[in-house]
Amino acid sequence: MGKYSVTFYPDDVAVQVDEGVSLFQAASMAGIELKSTCGNEGTCGRCAIKVKQGKVRAQDGNLSPRLRRTGHVLACRTFVAGNVVVEIPKDSRLDEHQVLLETNIQKSQLLAEKQIDLLEGFEFKPLCRKVYLELSPPTKEENTSDWVRLRTELKKHVDGELHINLGNLKVLAETLRLGEWTVTVTLACHNGLVEVVHLEPGRSERLAYGLAIDIGTTTVVVYLVDMHTGAVIDKAGTYNKQARFGDDVISRMIYATSEPNGLTMLHQAVIGTLNQLAEKLLTRNGISPQDVHVAVSAGNTTMAHLFLGLPPKYIRLDPYIPTATDFPPVKAHELGININPNAWVLNFPAVASYVGGDIVSGALVTRITHSEQLTLFIDIGTNGEMVLGNKDWLISCACSAGPAFEGGGITFGMRAMKGAIERVEIDPRTYEVEVKTIGGYRPIGICGSGLIDCIAKLRRVGLIDRTGKFHTDKEVPRLRRTDEDVEFVLVWGQETECGKDIVLTEADIKNLIRSKGAVFAGIQSLLKTVQLDVNAIDRILIAGGFGNYLNVSDSVEIGLLPDVSPEKYEFVGNTSVKGAQLALLSQDAFREAENLGRMMTYLELSLGTTFMDEFVSALFIPHTDLALFPSVTG
């Protein structure tokens, strides 16, 4: 089998690859991230590239005739058969996008977040701490071993069963003598077990740090935490490098299961993402990786599996069984995380295949169970995950919202990145449109919150009916019929980045209605199961990446969210990473998370007919049953 070079432009980088390697894979090896939402199945059509020179072997795939005519091929379906030169169009490149750090959240939301005093109700008992000890030097009369001497003294300072690993035992003798029988011990404490994870001679000036990690399907966010004060030193976030294997958990699971080494590649991709963030945080704060002694990670069940290298295969297959919902503590070196190799890495427990540790983390940090108030917690993304309950009970479910909220399946859909339309105003008389984009850039497409706003406005000005169909009888310049569909022009080509009209089609609207219908049906199913009415809910917490760009009145208007008093709504931001931070600072909080994971009832929506009935009723704007939306004029 031959080795060939593949050169990429405009990057001007080349890699050596074996014959038969796909150009997608070659690009990935060259550090170039291409778009893909199908897991290299050749179906999403997003990884279009141009072969400028050289021999390739191409297979069929879903590529638009226009792109085909202009000499494009799908990178994932095109395989190296000689030395090749490739050009990568801007559109096919995975762009950096907005990642939900607290700092990205709008001011009003930040305020709401600040109201949650992170540690309230929990004692500051971090998962890791340093203890300085002065030991009595041994004598022939008092000649216990170094470890017994240290342990005896430590027992005066900590509760729990004391352990030491082989690595630290190896350096114990020299460390004690170097410090002339004074020593700084770093302890990791969890579940009644206390482990010596680091030893320093004398009184150490070095601080101990922890990482709070949110592993999202789309983004990974890391907080660097000072374990002495509990303060967040710095934050960083980026997209999950797994994105190149597919956009959602389903395509990633398929990739992990059906591709050779798929699981390893997905595992390494997320570890690589985390390492990149950790390095960035540590470098810019002048902290050594050796000083990070603990990490807590929260993510959905699939992400937790991939993070640990567990096969996610059966999460996807009926009856949807994960390998584990509680995960054993592991050491950083077992996962290849570049912090202290002995650092503990704890994972938030999950509830079921589609209600994961990120939701448990959210339920923990928002104290749902600390109050008699009935709380509905919702995290909307490709899946809508929700928890309903109070201090006595908790019930959760997950519904497949589809990719519409994240721009998938929408003609001009895109993620909430710069240039995405996020707000739409339509003049009720002229039907002229004004749009607002993220960052104020020229419009590129429309993101989830923009879509919701747009549909609410189209309905409000009477351009669509309750099923989402355009009133084509109206004479509106922006409303036009194409070969296959009816579409509404949001932005004319001369004002857009790509030069094309940005439109919303009837099919787009139908897609969004299905997504919002699924989420609302999920909420209704939870309420029906516990035989409560929507008005029984005291507060509704909107969490997660998409939630933070959501407009409540728009969302109620289209029937995505329940029609309750706006004061009951609260945006809680990235509760996944904040729960992880809380767990870092409080052993009791992590223990409570473990209890939450166990006590949370999981409602499997595919059982029985409740969900399906509710879903069908929700395929209207706002709903079949208008009584559910008294504030919305039908």
Next chain:
Amino acid sequence: MGKYSVTFYPDDVAVQVDEGVSLFQAASMAGIELKSTCGNEGTCGRCAIKVKQGKVRAQDGNLSPRLRRTGHVLACRTFVAGNVVVEIPKDSRLDEHQVLLETNIQKSQLLAEKQIDLLEGFEFKPLCRKVYLELSPPTKEENTSDWVRLRTELKKHVDGELHINLGNLKVLAETLRLGEWTVTVTLACHNGLVEVVHLEPGRSERLAYGLAIDIGTTTVVVYLVDMHTGAVIDKAGTYNKQARFGDDVISRMIYATSEPNGLTMLHQAVIGTLNQLAEKLLTRNGISPQDVHVAVSAGNTTMAHLFLGLPPKYIRLDPYIPTATDFPPVKAHELGININPNAWVLNFPAVASYVGGDIVSGALVTRITHSEQLTLFIDIGTNGEMVLGNKDWLISCACSAGPAFEGGGITFGMRAMKGAIERVEIDPRTYEVEVKTIGGYRPIGICGSGLIDCIAKLRRVGLIDRTGKFHTDKEVPRLRRTDEDVEFVLVWGQETECGKDIVLTEADIKNLIRSKGAVFAGIQSLLKTVQLDVNAIDRILIAGGFGNYLNVSDSVEIGLLPDVSPEKYEFVGNTSVKGAQLALLSQDAFREAENLGRMMTYLELSLGTTFMDEFVSALFIPHTDLALFPSVTG
């Protein structure tokens, strides 16, 4: 720096080495083990070799003028400076020697051993066992994770906190489905913690095995144990490969501390020894290394440190402090042991720097604390270690017996190998001598038991006085004065292997008297500390390699062992490996060992004057105080 070849004869093997490497090291690289008791310090003079050809750089060392004249050099002091051809004399080669397996023990002793019913008093609750489970397949209604499903079922069969490591969690999903929800789980259980260490689909026919390991300074012995029946499948023993770095724990500690990578080399040497034995046992019994899921090791404190890779430096230095006396459980892969990488390796706890896990193991298996009877347990080697006590209390000490019992420091001393004189008869009239050698070979030298016998007989026939001095006034052909000393010819040159007269010098006798004096002084010190008389002792257990070749009446006659009724004496063989076997079979036994380690008082003999006073009194045959030896005619 050049690379040169070193060729060894008569082996006819060659290795490539860097310039400056010692010929000792080169031989070791070629798989040739040379004698050394000084840790390559150039002082013991045992690694003499002949350079036949080539350029070397030699340093001074302790080499006899005779050997120097015949062209010998010390391998450890001679360094490669070109291509070299070397001849290795038989005398310098580390021979295989007798290793104390039960099968090597004389018949009567075997009988005594059989009387100890290994498990008596302990429940059969092995450290590792297999459980076959039939699980209910998951459904959407009953959709807990695989691990929760397995754990729930396991809890019906085992007590304790259940854990699973990442490796097994990774294969859990496929294993359960491959076995169609039947599975064989291998569990390791210790200290209330139960870990899933292996998973097999369906009902497995494979058995689980364990290794009981005795890590002696001189020899390593391994029993291969069937964990289902507790039966010993097979046994193997060999010399500890660490021997080439020095004969006793002191020289090994010096090597570990002062040589670059010394600790690593010693660690790898003992692991290599164990791996060699394990491979031999597994291969010849057709067992896969993957089926060995647990190992228990017992050894003296220095051996335990080197086995785990812990630095032994401060064991040797006043006030003699080990890094640890109880050791964390480790995984086989952490030590590089070639069994199942997830197998647990547990180490017997030690008491102090010179009373180790081998002694605790002996105290466990001989049930010292199960009886009101006062027991004295003695293990004699380079160190004499002893325990005195009963069910209410235990006190232990260690005295430096010196190398005499193992043939060190004795002109013709040698280990108990074939050709070693082990019995001596002296005609009281003619002073003619008859010797018996191990294996009936031509005499090569004299081993510890032979020495004791010889001195007892020399005293009995009146050839030496109570201080060990020869009665040179007697006209005996075999008794002769040399330039420096007086010596007694045991075997004339024409009957020996080497052609030289095998003699015993007055200095040899003095050395042995010091050794036996130290041991007896240790016993007396223990008794004095608890204010008891020798007659209070109900039984005396003699353990360990040297003990098994010991003759009690000889030993009493020279004042090595107390003069009590012979029925009180019992040879208990290699109690170190048997205690390890017991611990494999009974979690309670291992827990008892941990308690023994903690409850055993350690008497530091270098404190106060008791030991020194006793030692001086014991430098006579049998003792200054003849009242202590009523059965011996003074």
